[in-house]
Structure formats: structure tokens, C-alpha cells
Amino acid sequence: MPTPAYAAQAPDAALAPFTVTRREPGPHDVDIDILFCGVCHSDLHTARNEWGGTTYPVVPGHEIIGRVVRTGSHVTRHQAGDLVGVGCFTDTCRTCPNCRAGEESYCEGGISWTYNSQERGSGERTHGGYSTRIVADEHYVLRIPGNLAPDRAAPLLCAGITTWSPLRHWKVGPGMRVAVMGLGGLGHMGLKFAASFGAEVTVISQSPSKLSSDDAAMKAAKNRFDFILNTVSAPHDYNRYLQLLRLHGNMTLVGIPPEAIPVRANILVGQRRSLSGSLIGGIRETQEMLDHCGLHGIDCEVETIPMSYINEAYARMLRSDVRYRFVIDLASLK
Amino acid sequence: MPTPAYAAQAPDAALAPFTVTRREPGPHDVDIDILFCGVCHSDLHTARNEWGGTTYPVVPGHEIIGRVVRTGSHVTRHQAGDLVGVGCFTDTCRTCPNCRAGEESYCEGGISWTYNSQERGSGERTHGGYSTRIVADEHYVLRIPGNLAPDRAAPLLCAGITTWSPLRHWKVGPGMRVAVMGLGGLGHMGLKFAASFGAEVTVISQSPSKLSSDDAAMKAAKNRFDFILNTVSAPHDYNRYLQLLRLHGNMTLVGIPPEAIPVRANILVGQRRSLSGSLIGGIRETQEMLDHCGLHGIDCEVETIPMSYINEAYARMLRSDVRYRFVIDLASLK
Numbered sequence: 001m002p003t004p005a006y007a008a009q010a011p012d013a014a015l016a017p018f019t020v021t022r023r024e025p026g027p028h029d030v031d032i033d034i035l036f037c038g039v040c041h042s043d044l045h046t047a048r049n050e051w052g053g054t055t056y057p058v059v060p061g062h063e064i065i066g067r068v069v070r071t072g073s074h075v076t077r078h079q080a081g082d083l084v085g086v087g088c089f090t091d092t093c094r095t096c097p098n099c100r101a102g103e104e105s106y107c108e109g110g111i112s113w114t115y116n117s118q119e120r121g122s123g124e125r126t127h128g129g130y131s132t133r134i135v136a137d138e139h140y141v142l143r144i145p146g147n148l149a150p151d152r153a154a155p156l157l158c159a160g161i162t163t164w165s166p167l168r169h170w171k172v173g174p175g176m177r178v179a180v181m182g183l184g185g186l187g188h189m190g191l192k193f194a195a196s197f198g199a200e201v202t203v204i205s206q207s208p209s210k211l212s213s214d215d216a217a218m219k220a221a222k223n224r225f226d227f228i229l230n231t232v233s234a235p236h237d238y239n240r241y242l243q244l245l246r247l248h249g250n251m252t253l254v255g256i257p258p259e260a261i262p263v264r265a266n267i268l269v270g271q272r273r274s275l276s277g278s279l280i281g282g283i284r285e286t287q288e289m290l291d292h293c294g295l296h297g298i299d300c301e302v303e304t305i306p307m308s309y310i311n312e313a314y315a316r317m318l319r320s321d322v323r324y325r326f327v328i329d330l331a332s333l334k
Numbered sequence: 335m336p337t338p339a340y341a342a343q344a345p346d347a348a349l350a351p352f353t354v355t356r357r358e359p360g361p362h363d364v365d366i367d368i369l370f371c372g373v374c375h376s377d378l379h380t381a382r383n384e385w386g387g388t389t390y391p392v393v394p395g396h397e398i399i400g401r402v403v404r405t406g407s408h409v410t411r412h413q414a415g416d417l418v419g420v421g422c423f424t425d426t427c428r429t430c431p432n433c434r435a436g437e438e439s440y441c442e443g444g445i446s447w448t449y450n451s452q453e454r455g456s457g458e459r460t461h462g463g464y465s466t467r468i469v470a471d472e473h474y475v476l477r478i479p480g481n482l483a484p485d486r487a488a489p490l491l492c493a494g495i496t497t498w499s500p501l502r503h504w505k506v507g508p509g510m511r512v513a514v515m516g517l518g519g520l521g522h523m524g525l526k527f528a529a530s531f532g533a534e535v536t537v538i539s540q541s542p543s544k545l546s547s548d549d550a551a552m553k554a555a556k557n558r559f560d561f562i563l564n565t566v567s568a569p570h571d572y573n574r575y576l577q578l579l580r581l582h583g584n585m586t587l588v589g590i591p592p593e594a595i596p597v598r599a600n601i602l603v604g605q606r607r608s609l610s611g612s613l614i615g616g617i618r619e620t621q622e623m624l625d626h627c628g629l630h631g632i633d634c635e636v637e638t639i640p641m642s643y644i645n646e647a648y649a650r651m652l653r654s655d656v657r658y659r660f661v662i663d664l665a666s667l668k
Contacts, residue, residue, distance in 0.1 A: 098581050106581050106605055108557060169582075169606070223442060239594075247432050247440050248503075250608070253599050260573075260596035265587050268611030271440055272503070274584070275609050277602030 004333050005131030006307055007057040008047035014311045015047060020059055020127045022135045023119075027074040030141045032084060036304070037129030038063025038155040039326035040185065041233075042088075044314050046116050054116055061129030061328070062088045062114040063157040065150045069133075077138045083150065085142040085290070086134060087157035088280050089113050091120045104140075105280040130307065132333050142287055145294025152299035155185060155325040156290060158280065159300065163190035163229060164289040165281030166252040167197065170227050174198035177224055179244060181205070182231035185300070186254055188324040190229045192298050199227075204241070218244070223271060225249055233257045239264045242273055250274040300325050306332035338667050339465030340641055341391040342381035348645045349381060354393055354461045356469045357453075361408040364475045366418060370638070371463030372397025372489035373660035374519065375567070376422075378648050380450050388450055395463030395662070396422045396448040397491040399484045403467075411472045417484060419476040419624070420468060421491035422614050423447050425454045438474075439614040464641065466667050476621055479628025486633035489519055489659040490624060492614065493634065497524035497563060498623040499615030500586040501531065504561050508532035511558055513578060515539070516565035519634075519659040520588055524563045526632050527623075533561075538575070552578070557605060559583055567591045573598045576607055584608040634659050640666035 007018035025031045043060035045051050064086040068078050078084055092099050093109025104111070112120050115128030128134075144153055163186050172178055178199040180190045187203070194201045202225070223246045230241070233255035242251055242263070249271065253261075256277075263275060281289070293299060301324045305313055313326045341352035359365045377394035379385050398420040402412050412418055426433050427443025438445070446454050449462030462468075478487055497520050506512055512533040514524045521537070528535045536559070557580045564575070567589035576585055576597070583605065587595075590611075597609060615623070627633060635658045639647055647660045 101581075103581060166606075247435075247437060253602060256599045256603055260598050262594035263597050263609065264594050265590045265611055268587060268609065269590055269613045270611070272500075272610065272612050275597065275602065276606065277599055277604070278606050279603045 001133070003131050003133045005059045005127065006310055006333070007059045007130070009057050011049040011054070015130070018057055018059065020131055022133055023122070023124070025070060025072045025135050027072040028137050028139070029072045029135050030075060030078050030084065030138050031069045031071070032064070032066035032086065032134050032136065032141070033069050034064055034066040034129055034132055034134060034330045036065045036151045036154040037061040037328045037330060038158065038302070039310070039313055039317065039328065040158050041317065042158075043128075044317065055125060058116045059127035059130050060115050061131070062086070063154045063159070063327075064114070064129035064134060065144060065154045065157075066134065071138070075138045078141055078143070083144040083146065085144050085153070085157045086114060086129065086136050086140065087142065087161060087286060090126060090136045090140045093120075102282045102284045104282045130310065130328065132330050140283060142283070142290055144290060147294055147297070148299055151304050151327045151329065152302050153293070154327050155189070155300040155302065156293060157286070159185040159189045159325060160293070161281040161286045161289050162186055162254050162278070163231070164193050165285055166229060166254065166276070166278035167193050167227075168285070169278065170250050170252065172197050172199050172227055176200070176226040178202070179204050179225045179228045180231065181228060181241065183324070184231060184320065185325040186231040187229075188301060190231065194229070196292070196296050196298060223247070228252070229254065231255055235259065238262070238275070239267050242267050242275065245271065245273045247271045250276055252276045252278050254278055302327040304329050308332065335467070337465050337467045339393045339461065340644055340667070341393045341464070343391050345383040345388070349464070352391055352393065354465055356467055357456070357458070359404065359406045359469050361406040362471050362473070363406045363469050364409060364412050364418065364472050365403045365405070366398070366400035366420065366468050366470065366475070367403050368398055368400040368463055368466055368468060368664045370399045370485045370488040371395040371662045371664060372492065372636070373644070373647055373651065373662060374492050375651065376492070377462075378651065389459060392450045393461035393464050394449055395465070396420070397488045397493070397661075398448070398463035398468060399478060399488045399491075400468070405472070409472045412475055412477070417478040417480060419478050419487070419491045420448060420463065420470050420474065421476065421495065421620060424460065424470045424474045427454075436616045436618045438616045464644065464662065466664050474617060476617070476624055478624060481628055481631070482633055485638050485661045485663065486636050487627070488661050489523070489634040489636065490627060491620070493519040493523045493659060494627070495615040495620045495623050496520055496588050496612070497565070498527050499619055500563060500588065500610070500612035501527050501561075502619070503612065504584050504586065506531050506533050506561055510534070510560040512536070513538050513559045513562045514565065515562060515575065517658070518565060518654065520565040521563070522635060522658040524565060528563070530626070530630050530632060557581070562586070563588065565589055569593065572596070572609070573601050576601050576609065579605065579607045581605045582607075584610055586610045586612050588612055636661040638663050642666065
């Protein structure tokens with residue numbers, strides 16, 4: 001079915017109106033009327049081919065909230081009228097050890113990303129949430145708690161689960177000292193989650209418009225933190241911050257800086273510190289995160305925009321001029 | 335008391351006979367007649383001031399096995415005639431969180447290394463096991479199981495605990511696939527320990543005289559290992575080996591290469607991998623390791639040498655021409 005959307009047609013082209021063709025829902029599919037879609041840095045990187053590998057035209061968007069319009073004959077998890085979400089991927093192999101363990105985001109058998117990827121089976125290009133409708137297999141569609149505002153819930157599908165998953169994996173909880181580096185879309189969610197788990201949370205940000213750090217504070221914080229969630233992709237001195245970890249402490253990267261990170265072995269060895277990375281999270285874990293948000297009233301700080309504002313939003317995002325996430329209101333495209 | 339020893343007098347000087355003065359044993363001290371002392375790469379680095387900070391003259395040696403000659407009046411843990419060991423440190427602050435947790439090797443309050451360091455309190459220079467006697471506080475003296483050959487037990491005090499501690503910390507056991515990188519003094523002990531814990535162990539070595547690796551084997555091993563013990567200090571492509579880790583896998587460095595390690599974030603993020611470092615181990619853990627060795631008959635492969643052979647041993651060690659550890663027989667100095 002033809003669906004209004006916004007697409008990039010080339011690395012240097014502004015996003016512009018475009019029509020995507022969504023597949024007819026199969027027996028396991030859910031057809032979703034999109035209400036809101038968050039604007040992630042990955043959208044911009046892909047639209048501009050900054051990571052390489054973009055196939056044009058591309059419709060970005062993987063923080064999708066919508067309402068179920070209809071369901072395939074075998075669908076049991078969702079029904080028409082439900083508020084649902086779609087995150088960074090819409091299908092995986094379902095047979096590799098990671099899929100079987102519920103860690104679909106680490107699928108080794110071939111993942112279908114929500115955009116700039118291929119549907120398993122048909123091989124059709126996937127297109128994301130900068131559009132009015134999406135069709136997805138029910139297993140990869142999440143339930144959104146009814147008490148969450150749909151626009152403020154949208155970024156949970158990427159910024160939320162990306163910060164939730166490492167905090168849970170490294171068992172952040174009461175009695176732990178946690179630092180969050182960077183206070184953007186990801187960082188502000190990491191801060192909310194870590195606090196909701198009962199940890200003592202410190203924000204480390206270089207931007208003078210947010211929280212600041214200085215040499216005295218850095219010195220006082222040496223050997224202080226059990227866990228550092230590092231959301232900063234811009235170049236910075238990783239070794240300086242690794243020294244803030246106490247014995248057995250862990251720093252986890254959730255951004256992917258393009259350059260290799262120069263790590264000093266003596267800083268890791270000296271207090272048995274670890275440097276890790278983490279990528280989104282699985283479907284079961286994403287649902288747990290959403291349910292926790294419903295229970296504790298946790299959502300994202302957003303600035304809601306019409307679809308036509310997207311190019312200006314990208315420009316402002318590059319200047320960190322947003323607290324803390326843009327969310328597109330798809331009513332503007334209907 | 336004056337004690338025969340071998341010392342380095344300058345970075346470019348061969349080790350030569352020297353006399354150290356050991357303190358008279360205090361009420362908590364143990365006076366030890368040294369039987370054997372292992373030869374560690376750290377000895378050579380320190381003798382030649384390759385890490386900076388060497389104060390000359392320096393008597394190296396921190397893999398010490400000996401027999402108790404006499405004990406101070408308050409000593410309860412050891413008695414004359416006991417076979418005992420002294421490892422990399424002979425005192426710590428005993429009050430910092432890490433000391434209180436039994437993690438003395440990560441002491442934040444000031445550690446007394448066995449050589450090229452200062453005694454707490456007196457400030458006297460410490461000197462290591464290339465000598466016939468040593469005096470140490472009973473808390474930092476280990477019991478050696480009677481069924482272990484003293485020369486083959488000596489390297490357990492550094493090479494042993496350095497590999498034991500990370501294997502235990504990361505819970506290596508049955509059902510886990512472990513790789514050991516480098517088959518030297520440390521690597522061969524890591525291999526023995528990991529196997530004794532029931533793990534499936536693979537050795538990765540670049541040296542054609544030991545086990546070899548090739549591109550096909552590397553490709554087949556992608557996403558394979560739960561844990562990699564990296565004992566290689568020479569420059570190598572860390573990212574290539576990090577890719578051998580499966581989801582949630584960990585590579586721990588037990589050597590300290592002088593140059594920063596360029597780590598690609600996408601390789602950590604892609605399968606939630608971790609890069610860590612680890613430094614020796616605490617006293618309680620060292621005793622557990624020694625008791626395990628006694629129980630399972632685990633010891634080191636050594637080439638026993640007279641004290642006068644030390645400079646040739648250093649030259650051969652630099653060529654990796656030893657399987658797998660030189661151990662000095664101190665009878666040669668008496």
C-alpha cells in the first residue's frame with residue numbers, strides 16, 4: 001500500500017516528501033498507523049551516508065509509536081486499537097544462539113534493521129518511521145503502557161533500550177555509584193534509569209550549557225565509580241575517564257566513534273577495570289524496559305516537531321540544540 | 335643481617351654479586367632461607383629501568399620459595415621449617431577498601447613491592463629474591479603445599495596468581511571456551527589453570543616454534559570464545575583477536591604494553607564484548623591458588639639455573655628461548 005513518507009535521495013540532499021510501498025500484512029503481521037517517531041543521530045548518519053552502506057532512497061526513523069489498524073490471521077500478541085512501538089529492527093534469524101537467548105539485537109544470522117536494510121525472505125528494502133504506516137511481524141512489535149504519552153515514549157525504542165540494557169547487564173542498583181557521560185538523547189535516559197534503579201548518579205558533560213567538569217572534580221572522582229555509561233561519540237580522552245572507575249569498575253560505550261580508541265593497558269590493569277560496548281537490546285528486554293517506564297512514569301524529554309521541520313531539526317541536533325530528543329508528529333504528514 | 339645477592343647497579347650494567355642488609359625480624363616477621371626464585375620479565379624491565387622509576391642498586395626477584403628459619407614472637411601463621419612463598423608485594427596499607435576486601439594487590443594506600451620499592455614505616459629500600467634470605471611480615475607470606483617441588487612452585491607466586499585471578503574473577507569453568515594468547519611463563523600457567531577448571535582451552539601463539547595461528551583458523555574462531563587471557567605484551571592487532579569473543583565475551587590483559595592499544599568501538603559494541611586488565615591477586619586468593627595446585631598437582635615448567643647464569647637467562651628470555659620459566663637455585667649463592 002502506498003504510504004506518505006520523507007526520504008533522503010542522496011548524501012547531500014535534504015529530506016523531502018516520498019511515497020513508500022508497505023507490504024500487505026501477512027498472517028503474522030501487524031499494520032500500524034504511526035503517531036510519532038523519534039529523531040536519532042543514526043537517522044542523520046544514514047541519511048548522509050556517514051557510516052557508508054546507505055542505499056537511496058532511504059526513509060529513516062526507528063523510534064516508532066503507533067496504533068494497530070489491523071492484524072494478520074495468526075497474530076496473538078496485538079489487536080486493533082493497541083498502542084504499540086517498533087524499534088531498531090523488525091526481523092532477525094530466530095535460530096542463532098543469540099536469537100534463541102532473546103538477544104535479537106546481536107543476531108548472527110542476519111538482522112533486518114528498521115530502515116536501510118532488507119526484509120528477510122522478500123529481500124525488499126526496509127523503510128523507517130518518517131512515514132504514516134508500517135507493517136511488522138508481531139514478535140518485533142512492542143506493547144506501550146497506556147499511561148505513557150505517545151510522543152514522550154517514542155525515544156524509548158532506541159535511546160531508552162540502548163541505555164537500559166547495559167545498566168541491567170552490569171546490574172546497576174542501590175549502593176552503586178554510576179556516572180553518565182554526555183547528556184543528550186541517550187544520556188538523559190541513562191540518568192533516569194540509573195536513578196530509578198537506586199544508584200547514586202553523576203552526570204559528566206563537557207558542554208558548558210549542560211553540566212560541567214573540571215580538573216578538581218575529576219581528581220576527587222578518581223577510583224570513584226562502579227559503572228560509567230559513556231554516550232559520547234565525539235573524540236575525548238577515554239583514559240582520563242577510565243581512571244574514575246574503582247576496582248572492578250566498567251565503562252560501557254553506547255556510541256560508536258569512527259576512530260579507534262587509544263586505551264592505556266596500565267589503566268585497565270591497575271584497578272582491574274573494563275571497557276565494554278553495548279548495542280540496543282533484545283525484544284523481551286525492550287518490553288521489560290517499557291513496562292518499567294509505565295510503572296514508574298519514566299519517559300523522555302522531547303521537542304515535538306512537524307515532519308517538514310526535519311532538516312532544521314538535523315541542523316540543530318548537530319549543534320546539540322535540543323533537550324533532549326526531537327520527535328516527529330506524523331499527523332503533520334496525513 | 336648481611337645477605338648475599340645479585341643486583342643491577344645501572345640500566346646498562348649486567349647483574350653482579352652484591353650484599354643486601356635484611357632487617358632483624360620484628361614480632362610479626364618471618365625470616366626465610368630462600369631456596370628458589372623465578373625469573374620474571376618484570377625483573378628484567380626493572381633492572382634495565384625500562385618502565386622508569388628504578389632506584390639502583392636493585393635486587394630483583396618476586397617468585398620466592400624458601401624455608402622458615404625463625405619467626406617473630408607474635409607470628410602465628412608460620413613456624414620454623416615450613417616451606418613458604420613470597421610474591422610480588424610484602425606489605426600494603428591494610429586499611430583501604432581494597433585491602434579490607436582482600437584485594438591487596440590493588441591497595442590504594444601505598445603498596446610495598448618486593449623489590450624497587452620502600453618498606454612501610456622505615457622507608458628502607460626493598461630487595462627481592464635474587465638473594466639467600468628475606469624477612470617479611472607473616473601476613474604476606476604464603477604456605478606452599480608439601481607435595482609441590484619447590485623450584486617448580488616458585489613461578490606460581492607471580493605467573494601463577496596473575497593468570498589465576500582473572501580466570502576466577504570471570505568465572506571460567508565447564509562449558510566455557512577459553513583462549514590463551516601467548517605461551518610463555520604466564521600463558522602456560524593460564525592454560526593449566528583454565529583446563530583444571532573444566533574449560534575448553536585453545537592456545538593462540540604467533541611464534542612458529544610454539545602453536546601457530548592462521549587466517550582460516552581465525553575466521554573459524556570468530557564469535558567463539560567466552561574469555562581470552564591475553565599474556566602478550568608485544569605489539570599485535572587487538573581488534574583482530576577481540577572479534578574472536580562471542581556475545582558478552584571478555585579479553586583480559588595481564589601484560590602492560592607500553593603503547594596505547596587502539597580499540598575499535600564497533601567491535602566491542604557489536605557483541606557486547608569487554609576489554610579488561612588484571613594485576614596479580616590478593617593474599618587470600620594466592621593461598622587458594624597454591625592449595626589448588628597442591629590438590630591437583632599443578633606446577634610450572636621450569637629450567638633451573640645457578641645465580642651466575644642470570645645475565646644469559648635474561649638474553650634468552652628476550653628471545654623467548656625458555657620453556658617456560660627460568661628459576662634460580664639459590665644454593666648456588668650460598
